Amino acid sequence: MLHLDARAAQLAAAAADGDALMSTKELAQFLGVSEQWVATARHKGTGPPYEYLGPRMIRYRPINVKRWLDLRTRQRTAEYAK
Numbered sequence: 001m002l003h004l005d006a007r008a009a010q011l012a013a014a015a016a017d018g019d020a021l022m023s024t025k026e027l028a029q030f031l032g033v034s035e036q037w038v039a040t041a042r043h044k045g046t047g048p049p050y051e052y053l054g055p056r057m058i059r060y061r062p063i064n065v066k067r068w069l070d071l072r073t074r075q076r077t078a079e080y081a082k
Contacts, residue, residue: 048068
């Protein structure tokens with residue numbers, strides 16, 4: 001996830017505010033990762049918070065994605081948790 005951490009501040013600034021919902025595919029495109037990465041991060045609990053609307057209907061609120069990215073923003077590599 002380090003490549004995503006390096007871009008977290010930039011992505012957080014670009015995240016739209018509001019309650020519009022993004023699909024897993026849209027989130028993957030926004031983050032520049034695969035849909036499989038998003039699904040794996042969701043399963044492991046390391047990805048952004050999501051809304052479970054029903055079977056096969058997972059959605060992400062841009063404001064929650066922005067908050068998640070803000071928490072991942074680092075100034076230097078020494079700040080990474082070990």
